Amino acid sequence: MIELLGVHKAFGANAVLRGVDLQVARGTSVVIIGGSGTGKSVLLKCILGLVRPDAGAILVAGEDATMAGREAFLARFGMLFQGGALFDSLPVWQNVAFRLLRGAKKRPRAEAREIAVEKLRRVGLGSEVAELYPAELSGGMQKRVGLARAIAAEPEIIFFDEPTTGLDPIMAGVIDELIREIVVEMGATAMTITHDMRTVRSVADQVAMLHEGVIRWTGSVAEMDATPDPYVHQFIHGLGQGPIAAVR
Amino acid sequence: MSVSAPLARLGRAVLGALATTGRVAIFALDTVSHMLRPPFYGREFLLAVLQIGWLSLPVVGLTALFTGAALALQIYAGGARFNAESVVPSIVAIGMTRELGPVLGGLMVAARVASSIAAEIGTMKVTEQIDALVTLSTNPMKYLAAPRVLAATLTVPVLVAVGDSIGIMGGWLVGVNRLGFNSATYLRNTAEFLEGWDVGSGLAKGAVFGFLVALMGCYHGMHSGRGAMGVGAATKSAVVGASVLILASNYLLTEVFFSA
Ligand SMILES: Nc1ncnc2c1ncn2[C@@H]1O[C@H](COP(=O)(O)OP(=O)(O)OP(=O)(O)O)[C@@H](O)[C@H]1O
Ligand SMILES: [Mg+2]
Numbered sequence: 001m002i003e004l005l006g007v008h009k010a011f012g013a014n015a016v017l018r019g020v021d022l023q024v025a026r027g028t029s030v031v032i033i034g035g036s037g038t039g040k041s042v043l044l045k046c047i048l049g050l051v052r053p054d055a056g057a058i059l060v061a062g063e064d065a066t067m068a069g070r071e072a073f074l075a076r077f078g079m080l081f082q083g084g085a086l087f088d089s090l091p092v093w094q095n096v097a098f099r100l101l102r103g104a105k106k107r108p109r110a111e112a113r114e115i116a117v118e119k120l121r122r123v124g125l126g127s128e129v130a131e132l133y134p135a136e137l138s139g140g141m142q143k144r145v146g147l148a149r150a151i152a153a154e155p156e157i158i159f160f161d162e163p164t165t166g167l168d169p170i171m172a173g174v175i176d177e178l179i180r181e182i183v184v185e186m187g188a189t190a191m192t193i194t195h196d197m198r199t200v201r202s203v204a205d206q207v208a209m210l211h212e213g214v215i216r217w218t219g220s221v222a223e224m225d226a227t228p229d230p231y232v233h234q235f236i237h238g239l240g241q242g243p244i245a246a247v248r
Numbered sequence: 249m250s251v252s253a254p255l256a257r258l259g260r261a262v263l264g265a266l267a268t269t270g271r272v273a274i275f276a277l278d279t280v281s282h283m284l285r286p287p288f289y290g291r292e293f294l295l296a297v298l299q300i301g302w303l304s305l306p307v308v309g310l311t312a313l314f315t316g317a318a319l320a321l322q323i324y325a326g327g328a329r330f331n332a333e334s335v336v337p338s339i340v341a342i343g344m345t346r347e348l349g350p351v352l353g354g355l356m357v358a359a360r361v362a363s364s365i366a367a368e369i370g371t372m373k374v375t376e377q378i379d380a381l382v383t384l385s386t387n388p389m390k391y392l393a394a395p396r397v398l399a400a401t402l403t404v405p406v407l408v409a410v411g412d413s414i415g416i417m418g419g420w421l422v423g424v425n426r427l428g429f430n431s432a433t434y435l436r437n438t439a440e441f442l443e444g445w446d447v448g449s450g451l452a453k454g455a456v457f458g459f460l461v462a463l464m465g466c467y468h469g470m471h472s473g474r475g476a477m478g479v480g481a482a483t484k485s486a487v488v489g490a491s492v493l494i495l496a497s498n499y500l501l502t503e504v505f506f507s508a
Contacts, residue, residue, distance in 0.1 A: 098384050103385055104385070
């Protein structure tokens with residue numbers, strides 16, 4: 001479904017991605033792990049075309065992502081940004097229903113609002129937040145509104161950039177379950193970035209570790225636990241000692 | 249090297265300025281092309297009309313009132329030197345409609361609107377809201393830039409018309425209350441000497457200034473650097489750019505409109 005071949009991206013002298021190869025099969029859930037600042041968010045933005053890679057190819061369902069008609073191409077995607085990226089000029093429900101209020105997937109306002117409230121419920125937010133503005137919500141609530149917006153139009157491919165950061169453990173569990181449901185029920189393809197090992201275990205069909213600009217290791221959760229790779233071992237157990245320097 | 253270093257620096261500066269001019273021109277063409285092609289975002293347009301037009305009325309009105317009043321005093325004082333005090337009504341009217349109404353109105357709008365557009369769009373850029381728009385299949389140029397530029401182009405002439413009227417009224421107030429003009433004579437003089445093109449040229453200038461102000465706000469907002477510093481710098485560049493462009497284009501337009 002999604003194929004990355006030798007993707008490179010540098011910001012000035014900072015070579016962030018140095019030849020990323022990754023295959024994601026249709027209907028599977030891939031979790032990307034890796035140290036802070038290794039380029040996980042940049043990787044997702046490259047696939048979405050928000051950041052133009054310096055070299056390499058990105059294919060989505062066999063089509064070159066950089067060539068395809070932009071709007072139709074992006075209509076298949078949902079994205080939760082790391083910072084939420086909610087539109088602060090619009091109330092919460094209009095954020096969630098953004099795609100349903102304009103463009104190709106436009107519906108009557110009342111119906112769009114109903115769908116928005118339903119999606120908010122799925123991320124554990126009551127209908128009372130629908131009329132609030134993003135600035136009136138807590139950080140974790142904003143994150144969940146972002147999540148609701150990402151899934152609102154039922155996209156085929158969904159990217160979650162740190163969906164559970166800033167949430168309490170119970171809510172994090174609810175979100176993990178939701179992501180799992182979306183993949184299993186809707187047959188969506190998901191890529192999730194997380195630092196939360198519990199999310200990795202409950203969401204991933206496949207785990208990929210990004211380190212020093214390449215996918216250093218990839219495999220299932222069971223393989224991740226068994227792998228002798230010292231980098232993966234150090235990372236998933238959060239050890240100070242190991243090949244990854246703790247002080248950078 | 250030492251001899252040519254200043255030249256090299258000058259060359260770099262000129263090339264940089266040319267490159268920026270090119271980028272702004274492309275941005276402007278892109279914005280205009282989005283105004284002409286659907287989908288149109290009517291709600292965004294109406295909000296922009298409210299923001300740019302309606303909410304600028306007090307600032308533009310006050311500016312015009314005091315300018316018209318001061319103008320009447322100055323022209324009276326100047327006219328007294330060759331016994332031509334009677335020109336006050338017509339010169340105030342011509343000065344306001346041709347020059348001061350559009351230019352000062354435009355500058356006030358630049359301060360108010362270019363800054364707020366640049367800060368708003370710049371913040372959206374920095375907080376990834378622009379990226380989010382793109383992933384939601386919405387073109388930021390169409391959704392953010394086109395409605396604002398169109399709204400400014402259409403509403404600033406209206407603001408200028410209101411400013412012209414208030415400015416003339418300011419002159420009349422001073423003329424009647426301080427300079428001893430007869431109210432009816434003052435108004436008759438104003439109406440008699442004022443020509444349609446005096447007003448029309450000012451309104452045309454207003455449209456150009458409105459376009460430039462919103463364009464600068466959108467351009468610098470969209471190209472904002474990262475973080476609060478980036479947004480601050482974008483806001484400053486938008487106001488400075490808009491003001492300079494207003495004054496420069498005012499000269500050019502005046503040449504085009506009035507040089508025989
Ligand atoms: N627009 C940009 N301009 C310049 N540098 C950038 C830009 N975006 C990202 N970077 C740099 O790319 C590197 C990777 O950033 P990225 O946000 O992908 O990290 P990450 O792996 O998502 O980290 P985290 O887990 O902390 O979110 C960082 O060094 C960052 O400074
Ligand atoms: Mg990140």
